[in-house]
Every structure is written in structure tokens, then in C-alpha cells.
Amino acid sequence: MDNMDKYFALLKEGGADLTLTIKTDTIQTAAWTIYRCKYGCNTYGKSHCCPPNCPTWNETQEMINCFQYGILFRCHEMSIVTPLAVKVARELFLDDYYKVIAFGSGPCKKCQKCNPNNCNFPDKTVPAMEACGIDVFGTVRNNGIEIHTLREKGQVQNHFGLLLVE
Ligand code: SF4
Secondary structure, three states: OOOOHHHHHHHHHOOOOEEEEEEHHHOOEOOOHHHHHHOOOOOOOOOOOOOOOOOOHHHHHHHHOOOOEEEEEEEOOHHHHHHHHHHHHHHHHHOOOOOOEEEEOOOOOOOOOOOOOOOOOOOOOOOEOHHHOEOHHHHHHHOOOOOOOOOOOOOOOOEEEEEEOO
């Protein structure tokens, strides 16, 4: 893969504390992820970036199969991940990485009331990794990064974004 230092620097400037190049065969997708959205999240069906409006886990896997490499990054605040993924993907695209696609973290919060059928800002947001059926914990652990569920409020949170690029 080409040298990605420029994009690592942009991610760090935007609030990421960890950035790494990963091989796409370390990205785990799984059928069970939709169940967590459908029965565990109040934005299911209400957002353009949430299931069932975003790619299914097997559609995502087909897209992942189009790439050999990705950039995984970590932030400690959920709200900054998606805009940062979009921003850096745009920079990669303008640098001729025309295939780049981005995944953020958490439900899109850009509009007060999301339009689930027709996004108001399609060039400003992307769905989360988990919304598209990526097992984020499994993927992160496959790349040697520690991540655990949290029980206490106030514990440091870890949120991940992903860029597929080559
Ligand atoms: S930009 Fe607005 S319309 Fe589009 S997914 Fe986000 S909240 Fe929904």
C-alpha cells in the first residue's frame, strides 16, 4: 500500500489518537450484527444511515472484497468519527484514490430530524461500521488493539472509523 502518512496526520489533527493500515481480511462482518440494531437501538429504521437503509452485512462484505487494504482509526468521542472519516475520504479521493469509501461510528446526528428515505446531506455523512454489519470489536481485536465493553459511566470510550482505500 502507498504511504498514508498524510492521511494519518489529517486523522490525528481531527482527533484520532490511533491510526493504522490494516488488511481487509482482518475485517469481520457478521449476520448477528443486525439483531443488535433492530432490538437494541432506537434509530433503527429512522435514519438514512441506519439499517435497513444502509448496506447489509453481506453487501458490505462484497464491498470489502473489492479492497486489499484499509485505514482503521480510533477516537475517544463518537461524534467526531463520522465527519472525520468523510473529510479524510474526500482528501483521498481528490488525491486520486478514486475507490475510497468511508465508514463512521454511531447514528448520524447531522439533522435534527433525519430523512430516512433521502439523505439531506449525502456528501457529508456515511453509515457507521456497525450499522453496515461490521463486527467492530472483532475487527479491532484482529488488529491487536484492546477493546472491551464498558460498565461504568465516565470510562474512556473507544470509537472506530474505517476507510477502504487502494
Ligand atoms: S445528514 Fe441528515 S438526513 Fe442524512 S443521514 Fe444524517 S441526519 Fe439523516
